[in-house]
Amino acid sequence: MSATVHRLGGKHAPSLDPMMALVAPDMNLVNTIILDRMQSDIPLIPELAGHLIAGGGKRMRPMLTLASAKLLGYAGNRHHRLAAAVEFLHTATLLHDDVVDSSDLRRGRRTANIIWGNPASVLVGDFLFSRSFELMVEDGSVKVLKILANASAVIAEGEVNQLTAVRRIDLGEERYLDIIDAKTASLFAAACRIAAVVAERPEAEEVALDAYGRNLGIAFQLVDDALDYVSDAGTMGKEAGDDFREGKMTLPVILARSRGDADARAFWKDAMEGRRNQDSDLAEAIDRVRATRAVDDTLARARHYGQRAIDALGMFTDGAARQAMVEAVEFAVARAY
């Protein structure tokens, strides 16, 4: 009953708690699989993987698989292993991302590449990729495998696309959206979609869950990118200004630049090409982003995708699962306030 689907902008403070509560018993089983399958006779593997896996992530992607399965009333247990596979795929990507970006902090902790070095992060990432595929293969559904193998290729393509876009001052909103669709939203989409496959639901429900995950993923990434230009973003466990210093062309920059005058264009060109990366430059960037309403409008874009995610759930029966999934979207887009 789509009439009961929330609209964004209600008065309560939205939270992930309902979704976490909904899937808590399942998530315990997923965590058991994760801990079990990151083991190896080579001690460095569980040590390094454990640093990231135990490092306080929200397990957003496996949570989406579990919540989607609840939404569909799925009573089996195949989704536990697949949710672990999704988390491994994500963890592998994070390990490689930190190498690619030369990051030193993630979720407020030192990154694995800083502690153990780039070679170890690359290779343990490869191990987790492989383990992820092993878990999928154990499930045995070629349809699930196709969805996840394709998502994995699309993610890697998106990462390369982003790499070649770094410091490219002429990047437009369309290509930026292509990048975040590939590198972030495609795994959110796949995580939700596979629940419909294991629950043997009709194609239309697969497509709806894909749309929910994809739009939520885009909204999520847009808010992340906006928060990089909000000076008190300490709560997200990521340092404000990371994207700025790395010359990442995110939507706040694209909007601030396209709405600015010649002086603004010169500033952003210098900044993205690495010639203005001091704290005072970041402060100026935040001022410029604020003056052009570029953060506000990045967040408005996020709400657009968030609303689409919520509306994609319209075909499903209302209840605790759907309400939790709606509130997860509200939480994702409300993080900036």
Add this chain to the structure above:
Amino acid sequence: MSATVHRLGGKHAPSLDPMMALVAPDMNLVNTIILDRMQSDIPLIPELAGHLIAGGGKRMRPMLTLASAKLLGYAGNRHHRLAAAVEFLHTATLLHDDVVDSSDLRRGRRTANIIWGNPASVLVGDFLFSRSFELMVEDGSVKVLKILANASAVIAEGEVNQLTAVRRIDLGEERYLDIIDAKTASLFAAACRIAAVVAERPEAEEVALDAYGRNLGIAFQLVDDALDYVSDAGTMGKEAGDDFREGKMTLPVILARSRGDADARAFWKDAMEGRRNQDSDLAEAIDRVRATRAVDDTLARARHYGQRAIDALGMFTDGAARQAMVEAVEFAVARAY
């Protein structure tokens, strides 16, 4: 008829040519798939992947899949896509290896990480990994997927094992063999084994082809490791002394050290821990390896595994395919002469 299986050490100069001729039409089809599936809308991907894929490799692993299929009289075409998947998996590993080892030359050409940087090599490697799995999933055999996903995890584990063994002067022959079994031989084994799966042959033939590939892979790696201490090894397109300078504990070092006196142990400790890595040190290392017959005996070990590979073929009908596979082993172990 096992009586006709060659014994190592015949008089002719063994060559890969018979195997190449045997699979030439199939390999053309595999090359078409490889070129087609390394394409992407992101131009950096085919550019970087093409550098390595067109870079003069022997396509040893896909060739083994094709030759094994010939050996079994397989008349279908599933093995073409799987052979391409095997090559992609191998290429992804090479890209990451070069990042891990900070290599600057491979097969006599500049490595991708030197030309395009480590981030691009890591991410394009991830893309090829994912494409490899997509190709396997398209084949649709869960049994093949299990074999290749497992090989992929074992390779990554072997790479991490090797990484933690670098500069570990106390590494013994057993752990060294575990490492090369995992990082090299497991993919050779899987490449051969999957031919028996697609040809729907009995388990015993799968096991025999696995053994052929695994023992050939170990022999291959042992000879590679020996050649690093042969000063005129220019023909292999790899620089002699690479392993020495990187502090890799390979069998020639393990043998030379364990057979040496206190002075030798001190030399190898200094060398492997990076305090003696000049050309004059390499010359001394080669002398020490020669004086202890460490290269000769590494090659003797290679011949042992090569003979096991050849004997694993005993159950198959003699003919052009089996003879080509035997000669490939002879070629692998004869490269040092």
